[in-house]
Amino acid sequence: MRQVEKHVIKEGHEWFDYCTDITTIFRQLYNTAQFTQRQGFFYGWGTQTQASLDALFKQNENYKAMKRESSPTCFKAECRRLDCLLQSIISLRNVHEFIHR
Numbered sequence: 001m002r003q004v005e006k007h008v009i010k011e012g013h014e015w016f017d018y019c020t021d022i023t024t025i026f027r028q029l030y031n032t033a034q035f036t037q038r039q040g041f042f043y044g045w046g047t048q049t050q051a052s053l054d055a056l057f058k059q060n061e062n063y064k065a066m067k068r069e070s071s072p073t074c075f076k077a078e079c080r081r082l083d084c085l086l087q088s089i090i091s092l093r094n095v096h097e098f099i100h101r
Helices: 016-042 050-056 061-065 070-099
Strands: none
Touching: 016 050, 016 061
């Protein structure tokens, strides 16, 4: 487990509004990337790589609102989550075939 440092920024702090805005933008961008990946998976279009998500969302308002370093981090997290999900599905399929033999 990675150790992280936790900072609590209370509502009266000067950075509170900025933190609220940037986390909302990040969450919206992550949800949009997740929706795109799901649509591609369920409609058989295939899933996107981190680079293709980056190119696809260059015109997205949330993408533009984030700093340049932060947007790929969002896509990296989504691609990693999707990879784990697909591996789980494959494992479950193999277990299902093994049980019914």
